[in-house]
Amino acid sequence: MTTILITTNQGNITAELDAEKAPKTVANFIDYVNKGHFSNTIFHRVIKDFMIQGGGFEPGMKQKPTPATVENEAKNGLKNDKYTLAMARTSDPHSASAQFFINTKNNAFLDYPGQDGWGYAVFGKVTEGQDVVDALNNVKTARGGMHSDVPVDPVIIEKIEVL
Amino acid sequence: MTLPARPFALFISDLHLQVSHPRTVDAFLRFLAERAVHTERLYLLGDIFEYWAGDDDIADPFHQTIITAIRAVADTGVAVFWIAGNRDFLVGPGFADAAHLTLLQEPQVIEAGQRRIALVHGDAQCTLDTNYMAFRAQVRDPAWQAQFLGMPLAQRKGIIAGLREGSREAHTGKSYETMDVTSEAVTDVFASLDADVIIHGHTHRPAVHAHGDKLRYVLPDWELDDAPPRGGWIELYPDGTITPVGLARPAEAAAPPTRPTAA
Numbered sequence A: 001m002t003t004i005l006i007t008t009n010q011g012n013i014t015a016e017l018d019a020e021k022a023p024k025t026v027a028n029f030i031d032y033v034n035k036g037h038f039s040n041t042i043f044h045r046v047i048k049d050f051m052i053q054g055g056g057f058e059p060g061m062k063q064k065p066t067p068a069t070v071e072n073e074a075k076n077g078l079k080n081d082k083y084t085l086a087m088a089r090t091s092d093p094h095s096a097s098a099q100f101f102i103n104t105k106n107n108a109f110l111d112y113p114g115q116d117g118w119g120y121a122v123f124g125k126v127t128e129g130q131d132v133v134d135a136l137n138n139v140k141t142a143r144g145g146m147h148s149d150v151p152v153d154p155v156i157i158e159k160i161e162v163l
Numbered sequence B: 001m002t003l004p005a006r007p008f009a010l011f012i013s014d015l016h017l018q019v020s021h022p023r024t025v026d027a028f029l030r031f032l033a034e035r036a037v038h039t040e041r042l043y044l045l046g047d048i049f050e051y052w053a054g055d056d057d058i059a060d061p062f063h064q065t066i067i068t069a070i071r072a073v074a075d076t077g078v079a080v081f082w083i084a085g086n087r088d089f090l091v092g093p094g095f096a097d098a099a100h101l102t103l104l105q106e107p108q109v110i111e112a113g114q115r116r117i118a119l120v121h122g123d124a125q126c127t128l129d130t131n132y133m134a135f136r137a138q139v140r141d142p143a144w145q146a147q148f149l150g151m152p153l154a155q156r157k158g159i160i161a162g163l164r165e166g167s168r169e170a171h172t173g174k175s176y177e178t179m180d181v182t183s184e185a186v187t188d189v190f191a192s193l194d195a196d197v198i199i200h201g202h203t204h205r206p207a208v209h210a211h212g213d214k215l216r217y218v219l220p221d222w223e224l225d226d227a228p229p230r231g232g233w234i235e236l237y238p239d240g241t242i243t244p245v246g247l248a249r250p251a252e253a254a255a256p257p258t259r260p261t262a263a
Helices: A023-034 A130-137 B022-036 B061-074 B093-099 B130-139 B142-149 B153-173 B183-193
Strands: A002-008 A011-017 A041-047 A051-058 A084-087 A100-103 A122-128 A141-144 A147-151 A156-162 B009-012 B041-044 B079-083 B102-104 B108-112 B115-119 B197-200 B207-211 B214-218 B232-236 B242-246
Touching: A002 A023, A011 A023, A011 A130, A023 A122, A023 A156, A041 A130, A051 A130, A051 A156, A122 A130, B009 B022, B022 B061, B041 B108, B061 B079, B061 B093, B079 B093, B093 B102, B115 B183, B130 B142, B142 B153, B183 B197, B183 B207, B214 B242
Parallel strands: B009 B041, B041 B079, B079 B102, B115 B197, B197 B214
Antiparallel strands: A002 A011, A002 A156, A011 A122, A041 A051, A041 A147, A041 A156, A051 A100, A084 A100, A084 A122, A141 A147, B009 B232, B108 B115, B207 B214, B232 B242
């Protein structure tokens, strides 16, 4: 079990990643962690009682390049339960790269096969800092240019590290 | 990435729920438990019940099953809204209080993305069916309803049973065109509400129609006890995307009824 620490400007979140059930997803994620990709990124998309999403943009909504994508492992039996971590993606099922989200509700409709026959791959769960996740769930959001559901006060991921 | 996405609203109609159709009821209960909890608003767009004789029938065990299931959805934080159909227009504040939903008059307009979406059941737009339009004018009159609801429940049920039989007979004499919305009525809805889209049910003819650069989505009816099996709903996303969903997925496949079929 790989454990990571997400340090944000609004509290810390510890999560266990399930390398047994989501080997490719965890390996891809740890690779981005080790390259320092997540440092100075933000949770840029927060929809109350749905999920908080981040790891792709710097403060100011400047997108960070993400060269590596990962195969969709949503069929691994893990559910998009509250406080689980899952990979964000486009409609291309294997387009997940670095952006991830933390479910803030039991989102069974995201589980394989989901709406599109693929679903969203769960690869870990929050083990400490659920209260921080709860607080982030409630942050005030607004439209920011082309993006909606952007936290008004930036939620900055200062770094993610493997413990 | 704007995925994962969750619908902003779900629209469903024409379930015609009745004790004699347990598989259809089960499919609706599964929809409520598995789909309707994953949205912000649920719009019930009419003919949810095959008939409704009055809110004094709420205590009926079958009605309690439906009310309890709707209330469970509302209690998770989903805003549930009800627009009357031609079968269940006598649903009133008693039902709304019990189910934790809000009664809406039609037409309603909802906005998402850059789109204004008009919501109606669809019966008021079938203007070629002059017999029905006259009947509708009568039974939607509050004075008529007060008088009708003053009768004993058993008597109302008897009258309704007679009306349903008469409706079945009348259908055989009506043309295909008569039993659909007219283009004049549709144009009127678009214009009077400055709407880009209409979502309605009633006709049981699921489709997407273009009217110039405007779109009209028609919901399906639900039927899982008789052939052919049918059902579905419409999803509206925060950016204005509209997605009709059919009952084609494993989770919604008709399952054996969980209670004995009515004899």
